[in-house]
Amino acid sequence: MSGRVEELNKNQKSINDISQIYGISSRTLRRRYEKRNQLLVTQGKHPTLGFENEKRLVSHILKLGDAGFPPERSLIRQLAYQFAEKLGLKYNFNNETKIAGPQWLKSFLERNPEIVVRQAEGLSIQRAKGLCRAEVAKFFDLLITVLTDNDLLDKPYRIFNMDESGVQLNNKPGKVLAKKGTRAVKSVTSGEKGETITVIACCNAIGNFLPPVLIIKGNTTTSERKVRRNYTERNEC
Known part of the structure; x- marks a missing residue:
C-alpha cells in the first residue's frame, strides 16, 4: 500500500488508475494519500522555503554529491538563506551572518531523510577522473x-599481484600503566624513528604467495645480517 501511495505523491498515476491496476479500493487509496500528506505538513512549522523548494535544494545537494563535491552543512545553511532572499520569502534567519540556523538544518534533514550527514573521505583529482x-x-x-x-x-593461478610496503624496524610501545597526572610517559625502544625497510609481497589469484623480498639500507651483506639479528632478538624477547 505504501508503494502505491508513493506513486501518487510522485504524480506517476491517478488514484483511479492505481485502483484499477492493483485492485485496491479508490476510497482507501484516497484516505491513505490524504492522511500521509496531512502528516507531512503537520510535522512542526511549515518550512521556511516550502516543501517544493526544499525538494529543489535536495536535488541540488544530490547532484553536487554525484559530481564528487558533497556540500558541508555550513554551505547548505548559506544556500537556504540565499534561496529565501532570492524568492522573497519570509524567514527568521540571521541577516548579519546571512546563514540559516542549525535548528533549520536539523528540521530540514528530518523532513528529507534521503540526505544524511557523513564523514567525507579525501579523493584526489586523478582518482576522481x-x-x-x-x-x-x-x-x-x-x-x-x-x-x-x-x-x-x-587460469587464475597464473595471475599475480605485487605490492610494496614500508616497515620500520623499531618496536612501537603499547598502552602502559603510569602515575595519574603524568603527561608524558616514555617507553624504551630500539630507536626513536627507526630504520625503514621495504617489503615486497606477491601472490596469485588463488592465494599462493611467493617468498617476500626485503630491500634494506646498505651495500654489503653486513647490513643483511644486522637486520636478521635485530629481527631475531625482537622476537625472542
Missing part, C-alpha cells in the same frame, strides 16, 4: 583483452 563511467568501462574492456590474449581467463 578514473572513476567516470567511460574510464571504468575502458579499463574492463582492456582487462578482458589482456586476459584473452594471454589465455588467462580460466
